[in-house]
Amino acid sequence: MFGFITKLAVATTMAISTLALPAAAQDGGKDMARILSQKVVRVGAVEAFPSYRQDLASSKWEGIFPETVEALFGAIGVKVEYVPTEWGTAAAGLQSGRFDLIGGYSATPERALAVGFTIPVARVGVGLAAATAEKQAAAANWADLNKPEVRISLADGSATMRMVQRLIPKATYVAVKTEDAAILELESGRVDYFASTESSLSRYGQARKNVHVGYPKPEIGQNSTFALRKGEHDFQEWLNVSLGALIADGTIPGIRAKFLNPSK
Known part of the structure; x- marks a missing residue:
């Protein structure tokens, strides 16, 4: 009897825990599969040049992180769509599914409770x-x-x-x-x-x-990283590998130098 009750308690706890998780976290994350299928990734963007800036005439986003994500996703034929947000609401935007990732988001212990992070692209x-x-x-x-x-x-x-x-x-x-x-x-x-x-x-x-x-x-x-939804392990792994490659081949350092030292 005790064994049955123990198993029942464990099963109940697991069921409650599963219900409490977002759908993406329950199945290990589906963002990478959706992005590859739809050929579109949604990126949170904050008006904070040189990290991000939207040209009022063309509505085009420019800056360190728009150029970085264009390099990342252009390599696999995925279009980037930008979703305006603010630093204070970016975590909520990720959790609610408004966008899939955001760059220039500093990794902190508090934030790591709410979102996932990639490897750092720079220390600023x-x-x-x-x-x-x-x-x-x-x-x-x-x-x-x-x-x-x-x-x-x-x-x-x-x-x-x-x-x-x-x-x-x-x-x-x-x-x-x-x-x-x-x-x-x-x-x-x-x-x-x-x-x-x-x-x-x-x-x-x-x-x-x-x-x-x-x-x-x-x-x-601060360690400057990309943030994404928790549980998106396939997406996180791909981002880490791709960012590491773009750092190693000089692409990301070159983008940063272009916007931080434009006169050189």
Whole structure:
């Protein structure tokens, strides 16, 4: 009798667990098969140049990650469709099936509970832009900024936001939807600093020669990856192999250099 009850309990637990999982997770994932069958992949895209930018005239997306996914999926004859999203809602977009993957999504322990990740395509530093040399000199160390009178703008829901807030929790934060809006906060004088990744800061510094970009000590950074739905093991394996090949043959480093150092 005890053995029967034990088996029944185990079976019931497994059934409940299965019901609690999304359909894709129950069968090990079907995204790769669907993508190959339909010849279309849906990619989440965030207005955050040089990672992503949509041309208003043509509606075409450009940047590091659009060019990377075009190289990835063009090799197997799959068309890329872009789905606009924001960093703060990207995980929900993946889970709900609005899109299949998103690039430039930093891998963190918290995010790994909700989505799957590929191998890193790059490690990007996190720093600050200031409107004056004096402000930048005052930001030699993160600890120097850990006070309420220091105001910092950043993109809401970004990995940068979580990282910087954890490091200097006493600073005052102005979280806005996009990096362009965060930059406007700095240029209008409403904040002292704009916090972002090296990718965004380097392009911003090139575009605005009067802006001062720096990386306080200790240096911090993020692993830039692609995120996808949990349980999509075939898709994840293919992405890892393909990304590794594009890193090794210089394609991805070349794309990054094109957008991060356009004058070279």
